[in-house]
Amino acid sequence: MSSIAAYKGHIVSPISASGSGDYSFIDYPRGLMVVTDGKLTALGDFDQLSERSDLGAVLRQVTIEDFGKRLIMPGLIDMHLHLPQVTQTAKSGQHLLAWLNRYIFPAECKFSDIDYARRIARWFFAELAANGTTLSVVFTTIHKEACNVAFEEAARTHSRVIMGKVMMDLNAPAALCEVTQESLTGSMELARKWHNAHDGLLQYAFTPRFGVTSTPELLSGTGELWKRFPGTYMHTHLAEAREEIQTVAALSGSAQLYGYV
């Protein structure tokens, strides 16, 4: 027997003619959506759908949940965010590398405490869910166990999460600087455990922080891991700030700056 639910409210959704780049919105101020066995089976104006012969009988059998003028919309997608930085919101006003050293690295050090890591992860994913974000691509910290509990907490919210343990083996504070092989091994173990877990909602991203904090061995080893685990992602930062670009260029004798002003 099918499970049917119906929701009424102000329905908005971006749509795109496939690949045309011609974006527009659907907008039903008095909208109705019908969900059958977890899948959207009808969407449109409430009055028009109610008059449809195939839907009338269905709608008489279910209790329509009425959200009035509230918006019903697709989940939001956040393509880049940092779990530990939820504790440092609005700490800014400095250049990237100074901001990292003053605020972010000290905040990340605290994730060696597994109880703290779980508490912040629970807060982080609850905030995402409360604000309508149903897919997020997430940096954690270098701590393998903290990343592991972050995946556990992500699973509790049933949202889609692409996430990984941060990898740093150069130019990081001592407490956040890894032994290269341990960073690679820890990441591999997490990918093996979590990639495609929880009905495929959880996926793994190998996460070298950026060029400044990566040895060539870490980057090439990460590339090898990414190839060994098909379907996993690579998540990093590239060319965010002038001083970062200059630092990476100085670190790599073979690097050349193309189009850099």
Ligand SMILES: [Zn+2]
């Ligand atoms: Zn970032």
